Amino acid sequence: MPIQEDSSRVLEDLDAAAVDYAARVAAASDAERAVLRDRLTRVCLPFAGRMARRYRGRGEALEDLEQVARLGLIKAIDRYDPERGSFTAYAVITISGEIKRHFRDRTWGVHVPRRIQDLSLEVGHASMVLTTELSRTPTSAELAERLGVGEPAVREALESAAGYSPSSLNAPAGGEGTAEFGDLIGGADSDLELVDDRLTVAGLLLRLPPRERQMLAMRFYGNRTQAEIATELGISQMHVSRLLSRSLAWLREAMLSDGPPRWEGAGGPADAHGMRIAVDRAGGVLTVRVHGEVDRDTADRLRMSLRHAISSAAAGERLVIDLNAVPLVDAAGVSVLLDTASAAAAADMDLALTGAQPYVARILGVSGLQKAMDPRR
Incomplete structure (x- = not known):
């Protein structure tokens, strides 16, 4: 079928x-070839115009969309191979792709994934069609059913549409002479203002x-x-x-001083075991000096030290446990001292607990160690 130049016989x-x-x-x-190409292009221009009008009302001028559609039409004509099927179907795909690419690359105000842009x-197109059919704005579920996609994807596309033409931060927030949105x-x-304090506390926590x-x-x-x-x-x-x-008090003092104060409790940086034990003999007295808390973490170490002191004590030697530097004794510590008292009694060895701070003394007193704490002994 020949191509006619007369537009009335297109x-x-x-x-x-x-x-x-x-x-x-x-x-x-x-x-x-150039003449034939121009003739076919003129024949197909109305078709390209119809394709462009499908995308009107989306923020782009119709004239710009028609130019993009015509560019897609020319690409379809140049790449068309009759052996691969219908030219109309091929042109629809090519022109639609060109228009979508224009929207994706030239019109979005912010970066949005290609999948979301196309959707x-x-x-948008399905919303206009359904609005006409239903005489109301369609719901996300209705749009999802029309497009054959999940409702979450439709909601994501609707939310992302706000990135197509973002408002300018320099736009006036009200009437003339008012503040801008920005x-x-x-x-x-x-x-x-708290950044310095946060950094300081982070360093102190490591101590x-x-x-x-x-x-x-x-x-x-x-x-x-x-x-x-x-x-x-x-x-x-x-x-x-x-x-x-105690930890919060130490942090507070460290924050207000030029250098961090010494940590007085067990487990400080200079005390890897959480407790220090010193043993010395003088005048028939075996003295075990304890520094630090006696709790679940340190009780076993104190138990072993006291057992060794009892087993190594000479006949008639007196055992004194100096608790002056012990700020706290928990149930595990009390158990160690009770076991020590039993072991000392079995070895016929005199035992005395000295220097207990008031809080520790009350704990030991109600635990049955009052006799060993009697200063008259």
Whole structure:
């Protein structure tokens, strides 16, 4: 079927026109090919215009969309191979792809994944169609059913559509002479003033013993109660309260001083075992001096030291346990001292507990060690 130049006799069957063009252009010269190409392009221009009008109302001028559609039409004509099927179907795919690429690459104000951009176009077109059919705005479920995609994908596309033409931060927020949108966004960040304090505290936390660091993390980062911390660590709630209070007091003092104060509790950096034990003999007295807390973590070490002291004691030698530097004794520590008292009695060895601080003395007194703490002995 020949291609006519007279617009009143334009071929309506684009497939037949394209097949005729392909047959003629194969044997034509370069000049003849250009003429044939122009003729087929003019025949197909109304078709490209209809394709462009499908995408109108999406923020782009119709004239620009028609130019993009015509560019896609020319690409379809140049790449068309009659052996691969219908020219019309091929042109629809090529022109649609060119228009979508234009929207994707030239019109979005912010970067959005290609998948979302393409779906956003389809959602926009389906929304217009369904609005006409239903006489109302379609729901996400109705759009998803029309497009054959999941409802979450439709919602994501609708939300991403806001990135197509973002508002300018320099746009006026109200009438003339008022503030701009950018002036209404953000504000002074009060947390910036805390940056130095946060960095200082982070460094000081590393100077605390591992157990105290763990407790602080569980309490203030894990939002755990003291009872929950005590259960997990196997100590009493009172012990947890004392350790937290002492750790916070040390951090407060360290924050206000030029250099960090010495950590007085067990487990400090200079005390890898959490407790120091010194043993000396003088005048028939074997003295065991304990420094640091006596709790579940240190009780076994103290037990071994006291057993060794009893087994190595000379006949008639007196055993004195100096608790002057012990700020706390928990149930595990009390058990060690009770076992020591029993072992000393079995070895017919006199035992005395000296220097106990008031809090420790009360614990030992109600535990049955009052006799060993009697200063008259």
